[in-house]
Amino acid sequence: MFAVDFAIPLMYLNKMGIWASIKEILQLFKNNIWEFIIYIFTKLMLSVAQGILSVILLIPLMIVWLIQLGILGLGAWIISSLFNITLANIGILGWILIGIVIFVIFILFLFSVKLVTLPIPIFFRLYSLMFLINFHESIGDSELLKQFKYTVPSKRKTS
Numbered sequence: 001m002f003a004v005d006f007a008i009p010l011m012y013l014n015k016m017g018i019w020a021s022i023k024e025i026l027q028l029f030k031n032n033i034w035e036f037i038i039y040i041f042t043k044l045m046l047s048v049a050q051g052i053l054s055v056i057l058l059i060p061l062m063i064v065w066l067i068q069l070g071i072l073g074l075g076a077w078i079i080s081s082l083f084n085i086t087l088a089n090i091g092i093l094g095w096i097l098i099g100i101v102i103f104v105i106f107i108l109f110l111f112s113v114k115l116v117t118l119p120i121p122i123f124f125r126l127y128s129l130m131f132l133i134n135f136h137e138s139i140g141d142s143e144l145l146k147q148f149k150y151t152v153p154s155k156r157k158t159s
Contacts, residue, residue, distance in 0.1 A: 028135050039131055050120050057116050123133035
C-alpha cells in the first residue's frame, strides 16, 4: 500500500529510485506515525464504503442493461417469428453475426461499468497524494501541483 500510494509519486516527482523513495516514506512514517495510522484506518473504512457504493451504482446499471437486452431479445424473437428463422437453419454466418452482437454488447457493458465506477479509484489516488503533500515539502512545491493551481495548506505546528 505504501509503495503505490506514496513511493511511486515520490519517485516520479523527485526523479529518484524505488529504494530511495521507500526510505523517505519510512522516515516520514517514523516521524508521523499517528497520522499514518489514521490514514490506514481511514483508507480501510473508505474501501468498505467503496464496495457499498459500487454495488449501489451498479445495480441500476445492470437493470438498465437487462431491460435493453430484453428489448433486443424480444425484437430478435419477433423478427425470427416473422421470417420463420430458427437456430437450426441460420447457418455459420448467422452464428458469427450472433457472436459479434454478443461481443459488442459485452464490450459496451464493460465500458459502462468502468465509466460509472471510474471516479472511485481516482478519488483514492488523489486522497493518498493530498495526504502525502502535508508531510513532504518537495511535493508541495512541485510544478505538477502548480499546474492544477493547488496550494498546500499551512503546516500544523507541533508542540
